[in-house]
Amino acid sequence: MANSTPAALKEHDKVSGKTKISIVGLGYVGLPLAVALARSFDVIGFDVNEGRVKELRHGHDRTMEIDTPALRASSVRFTTDINDTRDADIHIVTVPTPVDEEDKPDLEPLKGACKAVGPVLKKGAIVVVESTVYPGVTEDVCGPILEETSGMTSGVDFYLGYSPERINPGDKVHTVDKIIKVVSGQTEQVTDILADVYGKATTGGTYRARNIKTAEAAKVIENAQRDINIAFVNEATMIFQKLGISAYDVLETAGTKWNFLNFTPGLVGGHCIGVDPFYLAHRANEVGHFADLILTGRRINENMGKFIADSVHENLNGKSKILVLGVTFKENVPDLRNTKVVDIISVLREHGHEVDVHDPLADKDEAQQFLGIDLIESLSDLSGYDSIVCAVAHSVYRDLSPAALEEMIGGEGLLADVKGIWRNTEFSPKIKRWQL
């Protein structure tokens, strides 16, 4: 139990505009959070990526979460020097938590962030983890590192908290300032402070989890549950393909029942849903439980890109020239991390097809550097394709006219519609169509 008072409370009686908050890691999660908290608090944002900090200082957010006027209007200060966060009452850690090549949790960025924060931690400060982790990481991994690097004792000289992030990249409705924020602290008093702090950043209110491990577990099952539900729909889709039935037609029909869950088939990429279940499975394994359903769901979803590419291949007449529309991990975001469209592209190429890729949102250099894919610049004046595979439902693709699409495939090629965006679009009868 605590025997000193968190600085955020001691100095100001309750949190106030003077409360100093540092955000450690300014990506998809950290930046919107920093901007939301800066409406009520003194916020400094720290990131190890100098390029990112430079861009943010110039008002440019390449993740497209915060537009330039909002970024310029915000009082958040940006730094690459952790010493600038020394006087923070609360440090909020929002660094990546990916998996390694063996799908094991890679906690190195999180450990690195703790090693950076420890030496600048002031007495009574709170360190809140927001990164998605398995139950136990905040107290059993972060706590000891912070103790070692600060020379102080967790729960006595400084405090831990966990508050999972629930935002969904590209979702402009469920934004960080509107959704219910789960908070948890090492002591009741810490939870009170975090409820107060986050309560000022969101109109959605806060939910006090019973303890830190509960909050960590809740976050990780939110995403594991989605993954499993999508895996079920993907498996059903594979069956329906063999039966010559459209999964979308089946889902639309089943969806008329009041308690049928609304999930659609497709690729599961990105930084969260395709990754977090492995965190839970890893922890399960450590305590002697094999996470059968969770890992089966992962396997089915991981296989979806190959399934789609094989299905498209079966619908083509020999070696073909194919245009893939979209390479980001989901629609209307520039995020390329863990995109499964690469599986479609590589399997199509393995089948001997020539594949061009277009994506107006993806950064051309990042696509080349991280995926080895050269994006074509523009869709205008394209022709000579045997097939178009729409892999990502970007709005720009929904807006393409049937005439423009038909022209690209010479009036008689194959339109493969992975996301079902052209289900209700009329095309010339000469156009061959494939969908899930």
Ligand SMILES: NC(=O)c1ccc[n+]([C@@H]2O[C@H](COP(=O)([O-])OP(=O)(O)OC[C@H]3O[C@@H](n4cnc5c(N)ncnc54)[C@H](O)[C@@H]3O)[C@@H](O)[C@H]2O)c1
């Ligand atoms: N992206 C999402 O929509 C989302 C939603 C919910 C939860 N999450 C979780 O939030 C966490 C962050 O995800 P993200 O999408 O914002 O990642 P991101 O890659 O967009 O951003 C992370 C930032 O942290 C920086 N960073 C890395 N190591 C650092 C260190 N040691 N010190 C300081 N900065 C460091 C990186 O340079 C980067 O700018 C992850 O755990 C993720 O699972 C993400």
